[in-house]
Amino acid sequence: MTAARGRTRDAIVEAALELFRERGFEGTTMRAVAERAGVSVGNAYYYFSSKDELVQGFYDQLVAEHRALALPELAGRTDLASRLSVTLHAWITAAEPYREFAGRFFAVAAQPGNPLSPFSPEAGPARTASIDLYREVLAGARIDPDPELARELPELLWLQHLGVVLFWVHDRSEGAARTRLLVDRTVPIVARLIRLSRMPVLRPLGRQVVDLVRLLRD
Amino acid sequence: MTAARGRTRDAIVEAALELFRERGFEGTTMRAVAERAGVSVGNAYYYFSSKDELVQGFYDQLVAEHRALALPELAGRTDLASRLSVTLHAWITAAEPYREFAGRFFAVAAQPGNPLSPFSPEAGPARTASIDLYREVLAGARIDPDPELARELPELLWLQHLGVVLFWVHDRSEGAARTRLLVDRTVPIVARLIRLSRMPVLRPLGRQVVDLVRLLRD
DNA sequence: GTAGACTGTTGAACACGTTCAAATGCTCGG
DNA sequence: CCGAGCATTTGAACGTGTTCAACAGTCTAC
Numbered sequence: 138m139t140a141a142r143g144r145t146r147d148a149i150v151e152a153a154l155e156l157f158r159e160r161g162f163e164g165t166t167m168r169a170v171a172e173r174a175g176v177s178v179g180n181a182y183y184y185f186s187s188k189d190e191l192v193q194g195f196y197d198q199l200v201a202e203h204r205a206l207a208l209p210e211l212a213g214r215t216d217l218a219s220r221l222s223v224t225l226h227a228w229i230t231a232a233e234p235y236r237e238f239a240g241r242f243f244a245v246a247a248q249p250g251n252p253l254s255p256f257s258p259e260a261g262p263a264r265t266a267s268i269d270l271y272r273e274v275l276a277g278a279r280i281d282p283d284p285e286l287a288r289e290l291p292e293l294l295w296l297q298h299l300g301v302v303l304f305w306v307h308d309r310s311e312g313a314a315r316t317r318l319l320v321d322r323t324v325p326i327v328a329r330l331i332r333l334s335r336m337p338v339l340r341p342l343g344r345q346v347v348d349l350v351r352l353l354r355d
Numbered sequence: 356m357t358a359a360r361g362r363t364r365d366a367i368v369e370a371a372l373e374l375f376r377e378r379g380f381e382g383t384t385m386r387a388v389a390e391r392a393g394v395s396v397g398n399a400y401y402y403f404s405s406k407d408e409l410v411q412g413f414y415d416q417l418v419a420e421h422r423a424l425a426l427p428e429l430a431g432r433t434d435l436a437s438r439l440s441v442t443l444h445a446w447i448t449a450a451e452p453y454r455e456f457a458g459r460f461f462a463v464a465a466q467p468g469n470p471l472s473p474f475s476p477e478a479g480p481a482r483t484a485s486i487d488l489y490r491e492v493l494a495g496a497r498i499d500p501d502p503e504l505a506r507e508l509p510e511l512l513w514l515q516h517l518g519v520v521l522f523w524v525h526d527r528s529e530g531a532a533r534t535r536l537l538v539d540r541t542v543p544i545v546a547r548l549i550r551l552s553r554m555p556v557l558r559p560l561g562r563q564v565v566d567l568v569r570l571l572r573d
Numbered sequence: 574g575t576a577g578a579c580t581g582t583t584g585a586a587c588a589c590g591t592t593c594a595a596a597t598g599c600t601c602g603g
Numbered sequence: 604c605c606g607a608g609c610a611t612t613t614g615a616a617c618g619t620g621t622t623c624a625a626c627a628g629t630c631t632a633c
């Protein structure tokens with residue numbers, strides 16, 4: 138019975154997200170998730186092979202919220218620096234409610250081989266969605282970078298995004314103020330580098346960076 | 356009895372490192388550590404407040420081994436790119452025996468607030484030692500970077516080092532071949548950027564980077 | 574030398590993530 | 604309608620990291 142299957146699954150995810158918000162990741166026990174979802178512990182494990190896997194739902198949701206928040210801000214802007222800026226700030230805003238347990242969560246995700254790692258196959262859809270957003274950020278900007286570099290730029294901007302996330306996770310400042318400052322400082326550097334990428338002196342550098350990204354991707 | 360205290364502590368660290376090597380981090384139980392060290396479980400917790408904390412010993416040892424391996428290679432070299440290269444390759448060599456459990460370990464270390472985080476106060480000595488090594492890497496090279504930038508370069512190179520470590524943790528290739536490739540591709544980029552840092556067009560960029568590092572450091 | 578305090582040590586007990594054999598419900602060919 | 608096969612569900616049980624009340628050993632002050 139597929140409908141029932143879906144209902145049970147959804148109930149478990151919903152209960153988990155609620156509890157994560159209420160008590161954080163560590164503070165949430167599988168027994169509590171099962172109880173709130175109205176199922177047995179074993180049943181939760183029938184659908185999710187580990188506690189870690191329960192947060193994939195949160196993962197997907199965050200990407201969607203980020204997009205929903207960023208797109209309206211992007212409309213009408215053509216300057217790359219400002220497009221990048223609103224996109225990164227939108228992420229910080231979208232992630233805000235999860236700050237407390239995000240640390241633990243991202244630590245889990247940082248584990249190699251973990252399905253929650255942003256580089257894992259399982260996270261492929263969420264990763265692609267995120268990279269695509271940066272593709273749109275670039276598409277709407279009046280820029281004219283080195284063409285070779287241009288092809289890798291969405292992925293490069295996504296890597297910048299990951300860097301911001303990494304910083305955010307460690308950021309304990311009120312309202313993630315330091316992360317916002319980091320964004321404000323980083324964005325002009327990146328925008329300037331992209332603008333300069335056509336300069337003859339920097340051409341070889343651009344090529345090296347392109348090679349590097351391709352190596353990273355396999 | 357300070358001597359006994361030290362002896363017990365050492366026995367626990369030693370047992371832990373042995374077992375980590377034999378069975379990995381996850382495969383090592385606190386009960387096994389305590390048994391091999393000839394103490395009770397509770398006693399192990401008297402000295403180390405968690406299993407995670409047991410790996411601080413490994414941390415310190417690795418930094419020392421890295422230095423010991425890098426210094427002889429550095430002697431006689433004056434080209435920055437090659438000095439950077441041998442230093443990073445030396446780290447990969449030093450870390451090789453711990454590849455299997457390093458993933459779990461670094462995941463723990465990536466957790467904000469965790470004493471094992473490279474940014475934590477507890478890891479201060481190991482961090483300083485590592486940054487100092489890069490200070491020496493720079494000191495022995497014939498380079499002439501923007502002076503403002505020069506002051507932040509050791510820390511910047513250490514950040515590059517962290518990036519390599521992060522990649523290495525996820526690298527499953529034979530003999531960490533991909534990480535070595537990454538180093539070979541990254542080092543020329545960094546060396547070129549430093550060389551170019553005096554160029555007028557790049558001056559403002561250098562300043563922005565310096566500001567950024569200072570922000571990161573608090 | 575002894576009382577008291579402090580340091581070091583013990584192992585049973587706890588809460589948790591996870592597993593698994595067994596029970597229950599569901600589907601579909603006959 | 605039956606029953607065989609499959610999907611779903613259960614909760615007790617296991618092994619783990621961690622805690623804690625109790626005990627033992629050592630030092631200090633008198």
